[in-house]
Amino acid sequence: MNLSTGGRQLRSRVALAALVGAVILVPGPSYAAPNDPKPADGGPLEQIRSQLDGLYREAEVATEAYDAANEKATGQSKRLASLQSDLARTQGRAQALHDLAGAAARAQYRGDYFSSAGFQLILGDHPENALPDAAQAARTRDTLHNIYENQKTARAELDRQTEAATKNLRDLKKTLADKADAKEKIQNKIADAERIEAGLKSEQANGLAQLEKQKENEATSKWPGPGANAGPANKGGTGNGPSGNGPSGGAPAVSGRAGQAVSFAMAQIGKPYGWGDVGPSSYDCSGLTSVAWAHAGHPIPRTSQAQWQGLRHVSLSSAQPGDLIIYFNDATHVGMYIGGGQIVHAPRPGRTITTAPAASMPILGVVRPGG
Known part of the structure; x- marks a missing residue:
């Protein structure tokens, strides 16, 4: 040798x-939309x-x-x-x-x-x-x-x-x-x-807002889970529903880690949605829920799909404040149940974190981070 x-x-x-x-990690480039769709x-x-x-x-x-x-x-x-x-x-x-x-x-x-x-x-x-x-x-x-x-x-x-x-x-x-x-x-x-x-005319924009409010009212009446029409169960929290005055009172206060998670999520109301964001100034839907539970001392998976796959499933009828409601068949949206048939969530770009009827979107199921 x-x-x-x-x-x-x-x-x-x-x-x-x-x-x-x-190797240098760089963010993806910015692109413009290829088309310019306009409503009829x-x-x-x-x-x-x-x-x-x-x-x-x-x-x-x-x-x-x-x-x-x-x-x-x-x-x-x-x-x-x-x-x-x-x-x-x-x-x-x-x-x-x-x-x-x-x-x-x-x-x-x-x-x-x-x-x-x-x-x-x-x-x-x-x-x-x-x-x-x-x-x-x-x-x-x-x-x-x-x-x-x-x-x-x-x-x-x-x-x-x-x-x-x-x-x-x-x-x-x-x-x-x-x-x-x-x-x-x-x-x-x-x-x-x-x-x-x-490109919407003012009357169209106003009509869309009224239509959205109508759909949310219908969703409130369709909630099949516990505590319908009872109001959110966050201790000392302030709702911020579609009309600007969310439901309040009527449900038991939340304690323990679930209560801490709910309180944290409710405290973010009014902050903007930001895709890929995990706070502190903006969140996307799973960013809000994952950070809220981490704040409560119980880290959970980052994405809504991973939350659906990795957390314990519970029945809709047994949903409790702090549980996460997963939406759509592909598990691509999540909100935190706060009681009274309501969730707190980061809805979409252009909106702020708010409360909404838990049945306002197609429900895939409920998971419970706290065990």
């Missing part, structure tokens, strides 16, 4: 560490409302994808940093073995013995514990055999870590591309909806 050649091979194998370190003049309000709801729903679906990609990228970045650290340690060990092999080869050439204590000092995790007794040194050929075996182990570990880092880097790039794609979709859908709203 040519020790000099082996050293060059080892150094070449760890060159990936520098490449991994060069004098069209039915239901049609306009349906069109707007559809665009904002698509934006929310894309927001969920963005949040999931963002969470994934964060985890992958941490893993990448850990792999970089592992690669650096293994590279140092491989270099130490190379230097040790050179010293042993020189000793062999001179016909000398090579100290096993020196071997322990270089390779040991705690070199200060190495036996100082150089009289116990093995012959150089035995030491060389140990060195070569350790080189083989280090080289295999270096290969494994390099392969893992390469795969993680590839996955991270894919996740960042997914994140940028989701961001583009969000911006496009919001831009389309904003163009439609900007």
